[in-house]
Amino acid sequence: xxxxxxxxxxxxxxxxxxxxxxxxxxxxxxxxxxxxxxxxxxxxxxxxxxxxxxxxxxxxxxxxxxxxxxxxxxxxxxxxxxxxxxxxxxxxxxxxxxxxxxxxxxxxxxxxxxxxxxxxxxxxxxxxxxxxxxxxxxxxxxxxxxxxxxxxxxxxxxxxxxxxxxxxxxxxxxxxxxxxxxxxxxxxxxxxxxxxxxxxxxxxxxxxxxxxxxxxxxxxxxxxxxxxxxxxxxxxxxxxxxx
Amino acid sequence: xxxxxxxxxxxxxxxxxxxxxxxxxxxxxxxxxxxxxxxxxxxxxxxxxxxxxxxxxxxxxxxxxxxxxxxxxxxxxxxxxx
Numbered sequence: 001x002x003x004x005x006x007x008x009x010x011x012x013x014x015x016x017x018x019x020x021x022x023x024x025x026x027x028x029x030x031x032x033x034x035x036x037x038x039x040x041x042x043x044x045x046x047x048x049x050x051x052x053x054x055x056x057x058x059x060x061x062x063x064x065x066x067x068x069x070x071x072x073x074x075x076x077x078x079x080x081x082x083x084x085x086x087x088x089x090x091x092x093x094x095x096x097x098x099x100x101x102x103x104x105x106x107x108x109x110x111x112x113x114x115x116x117x118x119x120x121x122x123x124x125x126x127x128x129x130x131x132x133x134x135x136x137x138x139x140x141x142x143x144x145x146x147x148x149x150x151x152x153x154x155x156x157x158x159x160x161x162x163x164x165x166x167x168x169x170x171x172x173x174x175x176x177x178x179x180x181x182x183x184x185x186x187x188x189x190x191x192x193x194x195x196x197x198x199x200x201x202x203x204x205x206x207x208x209x210x211x212x213x214x215x216x217x218x219x220x221x222x223x224x225x226x227x228x229x230x231x232x233x234x235x236x237x238x239x240x241x242x243x
Numbered sequence: 244x245x246x247x248x249x250x251x252x253x254x255x256x257x258x259x260x261x262x263x264x265x266x267x268x269x270x271x272x273x274x275x276x277x278x279x280x281x282x283x284x285x286x287x288x289x290x291x292x293x294x295x296x297x298x299x300x301x302x303x304x305x306x307x308x309x310x311x312x313x314x315x316x317x318x319x320x321x322x323x324x325x
Contacts, residue, residue, distance in 0.1 A: 177269045179260030189260075193269040221268050223276045223285070 040173055041218055049158055049166040056154045057176050057192040060103065064147045065096035065187040066180070069139055076135045080128045083118035084142065086111050093146055100185050105153055113152055117145045147188070174220050194220045255319055277319070278311055290321035 044050045056062065072079075073088040090111035097105055121141050128134050144160040151163050158166065167190060170176040178190045196219040201210040259273045266276060279285040280292040294309070295318035308315035 171269075174269050174271065177263055179264055179270075181254075181257050181260045182264055183257070183261065189264060191264060191267055193267060221266075223266060223268055223272055223279060 041216060044170070044173060044175060044218070047166075049156075049162060050169060052156050052158075053163070053166045054170060054175055054192065056151075056156050057170075057190060060154070061189060061191040062150060062154055063097055063100040063102045063185065063187055063189050064150045065093055065100075065185075067092065067139070067142055067146060068186070069135070072139060072142055076131045076138070079138045080131075080134060083115070083122045084138070086115040086118060089142065089146075090114050093149065096185075096187065097150065100187070100189070103153070110149055110153065113149045114145060117148055118142070121145065173218070175218060194218050258319070258321060274309065277309065281311065287321065289324060291324050293320045293322050294318070295320070 044054055067089070071092055073085045078084075087107075090107050093110055093114075094105045094107050097103070118141070121144075126134070126137065147160045147163060148158075151158060156163065167176060167178065171178065175192065175194045176190060177193045178188060180188050182189050196217045205213075259270055262268075262276050262280075263270050263273055268276065276285065277292070280287070281294060294311075294316040296314065296316055308317050309319060310316075
């Protein structure tokens, strides 16, 4: 990680820990401490994981299918010996992402990544005596791995913990949002909630100086105005009574 | 939009997810969307919003009401349009 990004990230965590971030009357994130919005934007610009995740969400929303116990092939007695069948798991992921309107994923690619990550997780030392505990661990590990594979397919090379932490920061910055209860989907949907492009950096300024001195460039998407907006792509539209 | 219990309404977290996802907005702006639905500036093709001021006493203290000005609403439902 870039040292400057690391420092800003540290500021953010400190601010959060000290309760310097709060929400105003309109639920916007406001800063009560020494941090400025530019500094937070600076983080999005410079932190490679945040920048990549934001770019990925700008290209398309992400859907991470959630697999439940019956979705995972095999029984606990088999899982103790080896990871679940990655081919069958990959087929489920491909199908569910497609059903959610996501990109076409090549099953072979998903399977190869799943197999590699699951094998690595299964090779770790783990208590396998208690079938109930092991079953819970297996389901969680498979789902963490699915998130990692989906992130990878969107061009984001980060493990689940990093992915979750990066997304959490973007959500706090009002750059992205998520839901796990969308109709017809069992899984985690993530989308971008802001627009804007970082200003071009003059050659004589460092990225940090450019970000901290420049105007705010992240534009948060608001609820559409009642007139003059194109509502064709969304089910919510202007009231029929013309108000 | 899926119906939570079979015929005519959605749970609030489902409504929040659907509205914010469709409008590509942050969940922090959901109250604004809800106010506009109540004011009929935004409408759904199948459902109509219904706010109920009763039942507040039965909610746990952690559950704050949905406020429009000074008015507090404790139950939000979507009724199917006829």
